[in-house]
Amino acid sequence: MKWSHWPRKTASFLFIASITFPLISVGLTAQEVYQKVKDSVYTLYSVDPQSGVVRARGSAIATSKTTLVTNCHIALIGDLVVKLPNLPNMQPATIFFKNEKQDLCLLKIPSANFAAVKMRPSSEVNIGEEVYAVGNPQGTEKSLSKGIISNKHPVKDGAWLRTDAAIYFGSSGGGLFDAQGNLIGITTKMGGNFGFAIPTEWITHALAQMPVKNIRAEKNNFDNSPIIYPDAISALSFLGTYGLDKIGLYRNNKECFLLIPGTDTNGDLASAILWNPKYDTTLIVFPSTASIKEALSIIYMALLDKETKNEVSYRSKSRLYIAGQPYPLYGSQVDNHKYPFLVMRFSQNPRSVFLNSRAFRVVFDDPDPNIGKAIMVYHLDGVAQALSSYNANCF
Template sequence: MKRVHRAFISLAVVFAAGNASALEPDALFTKVSGGVWAVRTFDAQERPLRAGSAVVIAPGRLVTNCHVLAKASSFVIRQDNVTYGATLEYPDPARDLCQIKVANFSVAPVPLAPAGSAHVGQRVYAIGNPLGLENTLSEGILSGLRGGDSQAPLLQTTAAISPGSSGGGLFDSEGRLLGITSFGARDGGSLNFAVPIEFLAELPARAKAMLETRPSGPAAAETVRKTAEAGSGGAAGLAVPLHRGDAIEYVHTDKLTGIRTPVIYRLDRIDGDVLSFNGGGRIEKADGRLVSAPSPLGGLFDSSAPPGGWGRKDMQPGMRWHLDYTTRGRQRHELDATVGEERPMHIGGTEMNVTRVAYEGWIYGAYGGAPLTTISARFTGTAWYSVELGRVVKFDGEIQRTGSVGGSETMEFVRIQR
């Protein structure tokens, strides 16, 4: 009994020691909130543009999201009643990270978590300035590690993030910085994301490499500004021609379960006017027309897509056409398409005009070209197509089998990663 009792005590001591450094939320906030500042940006006429957040990572140096600084002619950082002018030092819009510098700024940097220490299920805390409410703390868990980059994954979290939180800090329970809060999926509830701190070490080199390929002087500043806008997650990013390494991000929602999953199409090859994403898992023409989608990451959006995709640039309200095609999954689709009116829609924070296209018909199991009507299913779908972007920015699809819903899904555009 003594041995068992001593072993139990030893395990208890080890467990307690392993958790001794975890902080209560109030203590954690006291420890690191001084290193999270609000960002305010202004246009050339000194009119306010955007509000965001930034985190102190080194003496006189803070990091924020590049999309916070997009279109800005000047910007400041602020906490309580203290304001400092700031300037851009290292832009990395492809990863949506921008380092800024502030003269005569002596605030201590926040501690950084060890590289690779983020793990699913751990308690995390977001500190930022949502809706302009300075130094707001929210609590959650790290709910996923997503393949946002080949070097390190995006951090998915349930900690609340709202407009103004962009550029804030995501901290572990010891008050160490895990990532920079970047964006939340539209209507995504607790589906929010942060850029991992592993990217900070590469910021100077990546920024230098990008700037060396740009012209100097005022033209360079304008190019950086436009590039930051392209990496901001807004629709303007898609209007810029895609380049190798760019990625288009959607969110797929299974409406039957409520599960929301990021879907990323990364451009890894360009052959003339043919664009190959995800190692050939999706192939498009340069104008956005779908060639094939052998790896249907986007559910029905990919697996049931007609030749050319769910929309096209020559559509006019009132147009109708009939589709009869068989997918790679050997399912025959007979659908009727009807084009509705054009209307405005908010896409990545920008209002743009989209055209609604309704699809209705049947899907049959196919073998040798002959439909097996015993496994037929009713299909309805709606695509919102942006002519300016040359692609569908929202898609709803539903399959009904003999009185029951076999699948109900939504795909929504989130942003472009450059």
């Protein structure tokens, strides 16, 4: 992400990166990988709407509590149903994204409570890495095969992966996982003695195209979010909420930060600001979510894009007002798409201003729906207690 026009760009970037990059973990055994991912692999049936006969059978991988990813050559044949644990009947699935050229379809099952996988960019995978394919081939459930990455084929926004791990009929739409159990591709076809997997970047980019919705966060804003990237929150922990305004304190990786919730003109929670006192002059403002998980996922998506796209910064018309002073906000965009967050830099540590103010507001003023036009108020009762807890728990 280019911060060239932003004051103290290094500190801003370090703050943003530190709260989203996952920690590196050691390799697992084949048994450990299987146990880690098996509950995220499902069998998908494509049923003739007239006769009820199963026309195709494939695999699908959970990317959130209610979302599956699979191949379009399975999903577009007929009506879709999925067998869920602890439910006697097949559950209907609805396609909410499709790209037939990429053979990538995303499905929504509102009644589900899936265990989501953690995703790793396919472009980061190296030739020779040990990998595992997990799917439902030839009438069997959740079968595992082991292999290596034998080649990579760079494509726009990612890389096709070629593997010698066995991929059979019925495994289409299944997962290709690395030695830590991270999803690195969606298996799609077999060619000779090799199988191929769709880049995970295509999945994250497809999810990013979905409109970001305003949500009402519950209590500590920790449980609800429509778009979640597991890698962004793999090390996230909740440390507490403080004061009448429920200022949240969280740790992600080794960094702690405060979440200051924002309310709209109806008094509903609809926005959030993240502040890490370690990088004390930087605030990250989210105009359309109050969810910590979605906020981190938005930043994570932008950091992934930084690796492959030309992102540029811009000065927003939106303004933050505190203690009678207006402050400019800056955003980032790629291909005329503005990310749904803004960054603000104080010239000096704002602790005393926060501690001596009851509230501040942000006036969002942008025709782009990811930013929008709205007024949000951020109340500060609880900041003192949150900072005290930060000092006690985060050093």
